[in-house]
Amino acid sequence: MIKDITIGQYFPGKSFIHNLDARFKIILTVAFLVLVFLCKNFWALGVVWVFGVVIYLLSRLPVKLILKSFKPLIPIILLTTVLQLHYINDGNVLFEWRFILITDKGIFTAIFIAARILLLLLVSSLLTYTTAPTDLTDAIEKLLSPLKIFKIEVHTFAMMMTIALRFIPTLIDEIDRIMSAQKARGADFESGNLINRIKALLPIFVPLFISAFKRAIELADAMSCRCYTGGDNRTRMRQMKISWRDIIASVVTVLIIGGVMALNILFENLI
Amino acid sequence: MNKIIEFKNVSFSYSDEEERVLKNLSLDFYEGQFTCVLGHNGSGKSTMAKLINALLIPTEGSVISFGFDTADEKNETDIRRNIGMVFQNPDNQIVATIVEDDVAFGPENLGIERSEIRQRVDEALKLVDMYEYRRHEPHRLSGGQKQRVAIAGIIAMQTRCIVLDEPTAMLDPKGRREVMNALMKLKEDLGISIILVTHFMDEAVNADRVIVMNDGEVCVDGTPREVFTKVDLLKSIGLAVPKPLELAEALRKSGVDIGGTPLTSQEFVNEYKKFTETRGQ
Secondary structure, three states, X not given: OHHHOOOOOOOOOOOOOOOOOHHHHHHHHHHHHXXXXXXXXXXXXXXXXXXXXXXXXXXXXOHHHHHHHHHHHHHHHHHHHHHHHHHOOOOOEEEEEOOEXXXXXXXXXXXXXXXXXXXXHHHHHHHHHXXXXXXXXXXXXXXXXXXXXXXXXXXHHHHHHHHHHHHHHHHHHHHHHHHHHHHHOOOOXXXXXXXXXXXXXXXXXXXXXXXXXXXXXXXXXXXXXXXXXXXXXXXXOOXXXXXXXXXXXXXXXXXXXXXXXHHHHHOOOOO | OOEEEEEXXXXXXXXXXXOOOEEXXXXXXXXXXEEEEEOOOOXXXXXXXXXXXXXXXXXXXXXXXXXXXXOOHHHHHHHHOOEEEEXXXXXXXXXXXXXXXXXXXXXXXXXXXXXXXXXXXXXXXXXXXXXXXXXXXXXXXXXXXXXXXXXXXXXXXXXXXXXXXXXXXXXXXXXXXXXXXHHHHHHHHHOOEEEEEEOOHHHHOOOOEEEEEEOOEEEEEEOHHHHHOXXXXXXXXXXXXXXXXXXXXXXXXXXXXXXXXXXXXXXXXHHHHHHHHHHHO
């Protein structure tokens, strides 16, 4: 059940997208998210959508997997869409019943927003799908390193993230195990009202916390046994290199930002 | 032989009120040897392992590892770059999310140059037979594979000694065999001293020296053959002897003395052949 969650997971590969420098990938992802918000009409959003789909095709991730990972998000997208329908009251009225008022503009806006949210989720999850967690944390460490002048321990922060990422699958296994053990002794997680269900979760979290602390102590011992003393005097095996791919990706993104702005000016804006 | 680790009248207790886990222990370990420390739960064998590389400091007495007193905090790094440690739970000692990054963790901490780390990591992974898994995520590996990655992480630091605290306790028989093979290779190919803390008798059979601990004291110390012939003593402190030896012992007690002290199945077969041949004459 828990194991079906794919958001935040990494799928190894050798595609163009996989091979981009992680630092560029983070910056370009942020740029893309901004780009999605820049779009003011369907033409601009359409261009960005095409761009998004092209990126996905370049990443050569299995389509099935992507579809599967977005299943749990459908209710959220539907909910925001329905709310949007309700909020927009101008334009031609198509349907009116008591307090419900649906206009053509409302429908357009709702579709627009849904398309936007979906694209945002797709692209931001692509970052973790195609970037090894180690590359990601290395890149964050590098990108944040200017903060060192404010005496912020960037290395420690990056190490914390690495360990957190490393232990997510381990702790998921642990939760599964604890839940099975509780079920075997008659615990019921699936029925009853909300409060009862939350209460039923308590016997899962207590052992989970205890074991997390035990793991932390053991891991700290193991790390200090391997001479870990923090970020000073530490070397790194991996080196991050900027390649022609990163240049191409950046240029393309900049061009598309320009294009979107042009389309915003050329066509009538929806929002 | 060179002394690498020296326990001088070491006593240890986890807190003032508690009973001492180690009682006035004096013990030496030698370079290039495969030493196996046996004992049941609570015999103090894990505590002893942690005293070797300054994870614990003796309450009384002193531990000298590679010439450095473990009680002095300044020596910590010097001790740990000479003595690596592998723990029981493979999940709780892997730091990175990719196998080769984890192996590189130790050398990175030592500040070794990039190209050299790369080389060490590849060599270490090849030695434990995990090279083709170098780009894998640790949580997708089996227990035995994870434990071999942990061992590779120590090899890459080029320590002179490696202490393993029940590394096979959480593994299936296949995983145990893989880890034991990796350890034998380590000793033969690199000449690294190995101190293996375990409660599996079979793992002690191939050691150069076996130390049996009981109640915080050394109970028996010698070659596997010397130690395992003391079947009754081992049984009295709650330890089993290797299965082939136990079988030979059972046979002897029921009047069929095949002779010898077979520690492995192969040795048992050989002894039994000899026995049937002499009886046939």
